[in-house]
Amino acid sequence: MFQEMRYRGPSLDELHDAYAKRHRIDEAAPIRSAHEVVIDAPAERVWALLADPSGWSAFNPAIRGVRIADDGAVRVDTRFTWVNGRTTIASRFAVVEPLGELTWTGSAMGSRAVHRHLITAREDGTTLLRTEESMAGTLLGLFYDSAKLHAELTRWLDSIKTAAERS
DSSP: OHHHHHOOOSOHHHIIIIIGGGTOOOTTOSEEEEEEEEESSOHHHHHHHHTOGGGHHHHOTTEEEEEESTTSOOOTTOEEEEEETTEEEEEEEEEEETTTEEEEEEEETTEEEEEEEEEEEOTTSOEEEEEEEEEEOTTGGGTOOHHHHHHHHHHHHHHHHHHHHHO
């Protein structure tokens, strides 16, 4: 357990380039979770919600203050900051594949994370949305764990599902 508490993981640049851009999370990170949901809406609608960070607060009130660098476009390596609950997160998009995958890396309070979203259009017109995330940081486990991350991922996907099905 002490080893897990001390695990910092790779640098943020390495996490971004060697993990996130290669469609993977840090499997060695002590905090990891995944969740998926079937959404009764087309993949285009799900993608439109997910790929519009400035609009996330419309369906998830815990998120606010999204600021996207440059011209505000969601592109690989574009940086953005946002607040989730009480935590300000500095992020950078790693994978932007419309209707397929949106992945970013981020850091907050000494922790580093990879957050992947995989979109699969299904033959019946519904969409499978899967998310997975890894987090690491010295002593992060003292106040955050995989169960809390899983609850957060579940709320996140449920909010996207509700918004997509309501549209």
